[in-house]
Amino acid sequence: MELTRLKSMAVFAAVVQQGSFNKAARLLGISRPAVSEQLKKLEQQLSVRLLHRNTRGFSLTQEGEKVLPLAALVLESIGSLDQVLIENEPRGTIRLTATFDFARNWLLPRLKAFNELYPMVQFDLVISDERLDLIGAGIDIALRAANIQEEGFVARPIFDDVLQLYAAPAYLNSLKREIGMGNLHELRWVLLEQLMPGNEVTLKSDQGRRRFVPDFFHRVNSPEILFQLILNGHGIGCLIEHIARDHLEKGDLVRVLPDWYGRNLSLYLLYPSRLNLPKRVRLLIDFLMET
Structure with missing residues (x-):
């Protein structure tokens, strides 16, 4: 069997089904002359005429009517193969959870x-x-x-960062004296409940470690609201550099006491055991880990 004949048979079936050489060409993604060439090759290989052509179109010959059902099977098989490939493309829904700040800035x-x-x-x-x-x-x-340990889930670190002190220029300009470690507790603070239990701020540097509870503070349980409060001048607070970087470059935030840092913070990707994971989930896990 000549495999090239299968291509010509598919073209023949497309011409008949579409009722036009031009429409068959668009369906198959080839040129109009290529359609005519394939049909000519098939007729030469079979030594029969398959179509009667005239200025108004074409009609099937008796031989063409006999060949058409087989040619239609070839064309249908090609279409089925394309559909199988499409169905193998990753599809479906992935359900993800993240905090507002990591979702907006990273995910x-x-x-x-x-x-x-x-x-x-x-x-x-x-x-x-x-x-x-x-x-x-x-x-x-x-x-x-x-x-955070979750039974049945794998935890993999994506990146490490460190908490640093930030404030909005408007808040810093409202202060009457320069900020130093001696008066840091007297400032207005914005605290994230999850990272500062007991409202205690812990800072460290080459000079040592300092712990204190601010005299005045707003407390929130949302990293996104923490960020917005600091950005809008409600006080000084701790953010990770990954989140604050763009606003630092634009001048919306200022790094305060750059020699002092808060606790280290890591972002983890949690997912069920890789055993029997859907393809779409495995692909996204690998993509997030690589980027």
Whole structure:
């Protein structure tokens, strides 16, 4: 059997089904002359005329009517193969959870890039600053700013960062004296409840370690609201450099006492055991770990 004949048979079936050489060419993604050439080759290989052509179109010959059912099977098989390949493309929904700040600043740009590679994958985003029951909530992938142990889940570090002191220029300009470690506790503070239990601020540098409870503070349980309060001049607070970088460059935030740091913070990717993970989830895990 000449394999090239199969191509010519598919072209012949497309011409008949579409009722036009031009429409068949568009369907197959080839040129109009290429359609005519394939049909001519098939007729030469079979030594019969398959179509009667005239200025108004064409009609099937008796031989063409006999060949058409077989040619139609070839064309159908090619279409079925394309459909199988499409179905093997990663598709379906991935359910993710992250806090507002990590979702906005780290996750969302990466999901966009992933979707450009795999456009049939959908995301179900659960954005919350509260700790969720990952299994109960049906979570496929979670982003956590700590290595929180979850039964049945794997935790892998994505990046490490450190808390640093930031404030808005407007707040700093309202102060009557220069900031130093001696008067740091007298400033207005914005504290994140999860990172500062007992409202205690812990800072460290080459000079040692300092712990204190501010005289005045706002307390929140949302990293995103913490960020917004600091950005809007409500006081001084601790942010990770990864989150504050863009606003620092634009002048919306100022680094305070750059020699002093807060606690180290790591971002972890949590997901169920890789055993029997859907392909779309495995691909996203690998993509997030690589980027």
